[in-house]
Amino acid sequence: GAGVSQTPSNKVTEKGKYVELRCDPISGHTALYWYRQSLGQGPEFLIYFQGTGAADDSGLPNDRFFAVRPEGSVSTLKIQRTERGDSAVYLCASSQQGTNTGELFFGEGSRLTVL
């Protein structure tokens, strides 16, 4: 498809487990973002990649969260020792490099539930 693809769409895990969430951005988009959205709230910024490097990871809540984008395309958000408070929808978005607009193209999100 032409849009941002995220897998899995739903993930249920137990407290303390490790999870990986994958994002496949729009082809040619060099900028990639992860946001987290809790129920009833707006998305919150987690991390921004320009190419392969994390240019801004200031939104990652703690060191249990980590993200990679080794080849500058697909990105994986990794959460260690999950906690119930990590339950949320994790949104990935991409955009063209150098665009001077706020237009991000979001995927449908990965809903994480930690029991």
Next chain:
Amino acid sequence: GESVGLHLPTLSVQEGDNSIINCAYSNSASDYFIWYKQESGKGPQFIIDIRSNMDKRQGQRVTVLLNKTVKHLSLQIAATQPGDSAVYFCAEKGAGGYNKLIFGAGTRLAVHP
């Protein structure tokens, strides 16, 4: 999919009426604002943007107004349609020149036939 707006303020309008969704922002230094629409089970979708050197911008059936004096944004939707039913978020662009967006809490728009 599960709604993302279970506890959000709701604006209910009749089909064909005009809708006005309001948003207050806190950072007087913000120079770029965006409105996003989010349907249930979907990611946010860009609607329209405005820079701080403008006070009004029009798109197709939508108009965004910016009042920097009181740090207020509004989104006006003309002739609201059932397909406009969604949660609407305003966002401001953080410092850095990239899309580190700071989203507001959102408003649910419910359009009734």
